[in-house]
Amino acid sequence: MALTEKQVDSTNVFDGRLLHVYKDNIILPNGHRSTREYIKHLGAVAVVALDDEGRIAIEHQFRYPFQAELIEIPAGKLDYAxxxxxxxxxxxxxxxxxxVAREYEYLGPFYPTCAYSTEVIHLYLARGLSFGERELDEDESINFEMVSLERMVDLVLAGKVPDGKTQTAILAVWAKLKKNV
Known part of the structure; x- marks a missing residue:
């Protein structure tokens, strides 16, 4: 059975600095009509920065929508399409x-909210680290530390790291190292 939905028309409902909301009328594979509301997003990147001692860069950042401080890997949105x-x-x-890392390895794409957003986060593993001064954007407040990969895997598996990109990237790196791939 075909699964493709066909767009009939599209309406831009909201244009913000970060998000662009659309409402599309579509035809389902069975011929019925429906609507899809979704967010267009430029995309983002996230990095597991692994040092020679098996530690990774972890950030603590307040996330306004959840009114909570979350544990995350370094990440950010693309500046342009x-x-x-x-x-x-x-x-x-x-x-x-x-x-600054000497080598980067692409881990793959991560779709954080594929049911209602076009956002794709491109995940990377960085190695050969050297440390310098941070250059935070004026709207960023981030605490940063190096934590053992094993400790972070334990925290992910214990449900203490609710951020999806961080969970996915940490477990991908852990599995990759265990399998020597």
């Missing part, structure tokens, strides 16, 4: 932690 993902990952890691 066709920005090179690797360059964005390098920029975000440097700005938020002061870390």
């Amino acid at each position: 066709d920005e090179d993902h690797l360059e964005a990952a390098q920029r975000e890691l440097r700005e938020e932690t002061g870390i």
